[in-house]
Amino acid sequence: MIVTITPNPSVDRTLEISALTRGEVLRVLASHSQAGGKGVNVSRALRSHGSATTAVLPTGGADGDQLLALLREHDVNAVTVPVAATTRSNLTVAEADGTTTKLNLAGPSLSEAEVDALLAATDAALACQPSWLVASGSLPVGAPGDFYVRIAARASALGVPVALDTSGAPLEVAALAGSFALLKPNHEELAELLGRELPTIGDVIGGAREVLSWGNETVLVTLGGHGALLVDRQHSWWAGSPRVTPRSTVGAGDCTLAGYLYADSEAPERLRRAVAWGTAAVALPGTTVPGPDDIDESAVEVVAEPDPALVIKEL
Template sequence: MIVTLTPNPSLDRALELDRLVVGEVNRADRAHVHPGGKGINVSRVLVGHGVDSLAVLPTGGPDGRRLVELLDEHGVPAVAVPVHGDTRTNLTLVERGGATTKVNAPGPKLTPDEVDALLAAVEQQLATRPRALVGAGSLPLGAAETFFVRLAGLAARYAVPFALDTSGLPLARAIRSGGLTLVKPNDEELAELVGRDLVTVGDVVDASHEVLDAGNRAVLVSLGAHGAMLVVAEGVWWAGGPPIVPLSTVGAGDSTLAGFLAAEGRAGERLRTAVAFGRAAVLLPGTAVPRPTDIDLGAVQVVENPDPRLALKEL
């Protein structure tokens, strides 16, 4: 069992249209509604690939109830922690050429008691000794920037591996506190974390080692169209494939993380699976997640210890 926590979930509505014209009336060709939030996406992907996963999330209002219903329809068991505020709705506009515009609502403000209840719900699951815990996504209003530090402490108390996918100050605080089994930034988030541009493979490796030096075990960096890199103390791997035309990039990083968690074997093969999952996700509409039949491992190349002088855009 892999437990995920999405502290600021959403009901995701995606509209497909030929071209978005700002300031004009736009008409969509198709509409999709999915349960949203990074941790929820990870659980959806895992369950779709036969890996047991349970989603912990705060819910409030009609959209919160609809979110739980949708998770049930997708076969994802959930622990819904009731909150007074309404669960947010996010909107994604997907143009036919692949350009994606996402508008995320702020979500409800949690009270200190609601934050504690959310962490208590996670701890109850940790007591069952799951295979891993994933904390993912933005923090809701009312949750302190040390929220993921507290979550990492709970995981350590029960000796459960902890993977974190967030950004900004909450990510920085959690990394500085150490003890993270896996950190999953994209290249822009990693650049923000270390305070400098990342242009080459060597730049990404050096930045990742700063994360490791803080007492964390592995860094999985999404590079968008240029694949992904895995950096641990023992080595570096890059994986990627031929160019593809994306239908929607929303949730691709979540699928990448799910693929890595679902895979077994050596580091390079786990990275191959992660990238195959991410590539499959961008070929699907809205926030739809890939199924086993969507995965093409053969299209993904893995390189151990890639040339640090290579520019990322050349990968």
């Protein structure tokens, strides 16, 4: 059983168009409304593979109701904390050449009592001793900057490992506090955290090891179309699959994390599965999560101790 907490979920709305031209009237080829938010997507991907999972999230207003209905459709067990403000709707414009433009709203403002209720709901979900707690996404206005540190302390008290996928200030506060079993930044998020560019494999491994030195156990860095790197204190692995033209990259990082956590395997096999799930996600429209039939682990190449001189953009 894996519990996810998504403090700022969304109804993801995707518009597929042939090409984006500013200032023009454009015809939409297809549109999708799907349950979104990073932890929500992890739960959806796990559920589509038959895993037991509970998604903890706040919901409010008509979009909150729609989000819950969408989760029900996908048979995802949701523990919801009702909030007064309306759940956000994030917008994606997906172009035929694979370019994905994401417009993410700040989301609703939560009161102190609502934040406390969210923490209490997470405590209640942790009582079943899940194998992982996944804490994911941006923080809503009103949540304290150390929200994920508080979450990690509660999980650690129960011996539950925490995987964190966030960005910006919440990532910095949490990563510096340490105590995360897994951090999943993408390439840009890790570079922003460290305040420097990370053009080579060696730069990313060095940066990940710096994050480990703050008291975290493992770092999974996703590299967009260039695969992913898994780094612990002793070892590193790179994995990638043949290039595909994405239909939508929204949710690819979340599916990568879900694939990593899905089963307790050796590190390189976890990474292979993670990249297979992420690659499958980009071939699907909007925030669609892959099921078992979409995944091809055999297409993923895994390299132990990759050459530090390799330039990521050239992989």
